Structure formats: C-alpha cells, structure tokens
Amino acid sequence: GEDVEQSLFLSVREGDSSVINCTYTDSSSTYLYWYKQEPGAGLQLLTYIFSNMDMKQDQRLTVLLNKKDKHLSLRIADTQTGDSAIYFCAETTYGNNRLAFGKGNQVVVIP
C-alpha cells in the first residue's frame, strides 16, 4: 500500500483535547478514515472524510484534511478514559478494496 505515517504515542489528561496526526503520500486518495482499536478488540470505524472536504465534525470528533500537505488530523474534545486506544488513519481510493493503514497512534488518557 501507500505510505501513511503516524506519530506513535500520546498521553492526555481526562477532559483535555487530544490531537492525532497522520500524513499520507497518495494524492489520489478518495477517502480517509480514522479507526480506533481498544485493547484485545478489533478495529472500529470512528469517522471518515472525503478528499474534497477540509473538515468534518462528528460530536466530539473533528477531522481536518490538508490536501496540499497530505495531512490528516483527528481532534478528540473532552477526552474520556474510554478514548484510551490505538488510533489508525487509513486511506483508499474509490472502488479499491485495499486500505492503507498508518502505523497507529496509542492514546493514553490519564484520569
């Protein structure tokens, strides 16, 4: 798959905002995703954004997309202990069954 880069570890206090970043290299990406994986579980789709959008807000989640810099971010407002997980960004193009995942970013929420 294409290269998708993520930073590795983030520690955040409960109630604060957390921001996870991701860069990708495939400029033809159509869809960009954020998946969450809690310990011992599968991946859960959190949210996604189309490449023709700059921002998407979904309750506590805000996704920002900078196509020029190929940069994707996920902001979690009012972070809760249940947000402790590994977060993977992923990208694909329309009609492609391959998802390219980033390395993942572990978020640890401190009570």
Next chain:
Amino acid sequence: DTEVTQTPKHLVMGMTNKKSLKCEQHMGHRAMYWYKQKAKKPPELMFVYSYEKLSINESVPSRFSPECPNSSLLNLHLHALQPEDSALYLCASSQGRPNTGELFFGEGSRLTVL
C-alpha cells in the same frame, strides 16, 4: 445486526496441526477480508473476497488457505504454520462494489503457534 463474528477467539496450535478460523456476517456485505495483525502494528491485508470470489491475495504463503463458502461466511484454513505466524487474525466485511473502505471488523482470533 452490525456484527462480524469470529471463532475461535483464541487458538493454540502446533506446527503440524491443521485448524481453521471462521468468520460470519449477516449485514449483506459482499466483500470479506482477512487481515493479520502483530502487536502494536497496523493490520496487514492477506486476502479479499468480493462477491464470493478471491479478488486479492497479498502473496500470502500457501500454509494459509482462505475459503468463502457463501456470502456470509469466510474461513481461513491453517496448516503447517510457523511460530512467526502467531498474531491476531482479523476478519472484516464491507458492502462490496462500490467500496468506500468502510470496513466492519470482528474482534479477531488470537493465534499462537508453538
């Protein structure tokens, strides 16, 4: 029903054993996937079935053999595995064509090869 169910949750096998992992979904999805995931790493795609036909094989060794008996079921047959094959095996499904990448994942089968 928005679940992908995988069995067994845990499997320990020797290198000479033959075992199978099973996956089931009842969302009417027509694409099903096997991923392998090592600890703290992203999932690695192994196989994709689209409309019950194998559409992607990511050069997976033949000791892993996928099977899609019908649109709701996906199996992964295991034979003569190596200790380095120990991992979490994730099944996923999606609507199929056109695919937007919205995958629904199962909880995974954690495999240990002794």
